[in-house]
Amino acid sequence: MPKIALLPGDGIGPEIMKEAVKVLEAVSERFQRTCTYEVLPIGGEAIDRYGDPLPEETLLGVKCVDAVLLGAVGGPKWDKEPAHRRPESGLLRLRKGLGVYANLRPIVACDSLLNVSTLKPEILRGVDILIVRELTGGIYFGAKERHAVEDGEQATDMLVYETKEIERVVRTAFHLASQRRGRLASVDKANVLESSRLWRETVNRIAPEYPDVKVEHVLVDNCAMQLIRNPRQFDVIVTENMFGDILSDEAAMLTGSIGMLPSASLGAEVDLYEPIHGSAPDIAGKGIANPVGIILSVAMMLRHSFGWEDEAQAIEHAVNHVFQEGYRTKDLASDSSYFLHTEEFGNKVVEEIVNFE
Ligand code: NAI
Ligand code: MG
Secondary structure, three states: OOEEEEEEEOOOHHHHHHHHHHHHHHHHHHOOOOOEEEEOOOOHHHHHHHOOOOOHHHHHHHOOOOEEEEEEOOOHHHOOOOHHHOHHHHHHHHHHHHOOOEEEEEEEOOHHHOOOOOOOHHHHOOOEEEEEEEOOOHHHOOOEEEEEEOOEEEEEEOOOOOHHHHHHHHHHHHHHHHHOOOEEEEEEOOOOOHHHHHHHHHHHHHHHHOOOOEEEEEEHHHHHHHHHHOHHHOOEEEEOHHHHHHHHHHHHOOOOOHHHOOOEEEOOOOEEEOOOOOOOOOOOOOOOOOOHHHHHHHHHHHHHOOOOHHHHHHHHHHHHHHHHOOOOEHHHOOOOOOOEOHHHHHHHHHHHHHOOO
């Protein structure tokens, strides 16, 4: 019986987590499975209660479960905290503490939502990209420093990568590409950054191990443009931590909303699943968040951590069907007078799962 740690976090985190659990319970019942849950604090909520965005209880707790599902962390209330006590630092420590170095972010344009995006439907039709973002290294984890200089201050963030950190995430990406359409775009800034040159050399050294995968190197600024110009050219994209963070928010617009994208962070004994968006303080408490990112993260969890393929497909099918029937959350609605609230959308997905043949 799998045990899942639930970390709702801040802002819209708890709102979407509620829908994720509803869907998880519906799919468990439909397929006669049982999961147990443990709710643990993280982020601003944990700062308020324990003075630490990743309390010991949470770090120990997540190591004793089969998978971790997270909402989102952060918010203006904690923006003035020193860097190491910000909610986001709790999330970075969680990822590092678990050792989940490969963050998979699928971007699939749903046929019934092609007219939602700000981009033209003919550019989006058939888009199916997997971004593999390195998650536990790079500039987010490098040394930070700040000190006074003559006319103000100097601030430093170090971007550091070691060969073995690059190798393992690149191998994951090659493997996934070989199971998909056999194309891998490795994204870097090798014309300027030394860490990117090491990245590129490592990719080239590993490439012969995967003769069925066609690799190309793309500079990150060009990649940002190509994602909008002709997104269908991409199959799997592998890139370092910060580039992957930025490119995936951009790529989210190919689906219509950042609220749509799930993710799986793999590479350790216990894997982590979370939507790619943040805590959305501007809409928190209004009941209008799109819960699809976390619901599809549940599907990824069932598939990757538990091997429950039918259950994962039932969730994905249910979400697609709700969209096909014309239901929209506020972020996807062209007519802002008619949309489903977070909870109503979750209920529709549950109904579809219950009726799934
Ligand atoms: P954000 O992703 O929270 O929001 C960006 C925009 O997208 C906002 O307009 C928001 O309303 C909208 N949005 C996001 N998720 C949505 C959803 N599910 N449904 C409908 N609309 C949605 O990014 P932002 O505003 O830059 O950051 C807010 C806070 O979240 C900050 O404290 C930031 O550090 C934190 N953050 C946390 C992340 C995490 O927990 N994984 C990731 C990104 C940011
Ligand atoms: Mg991000």
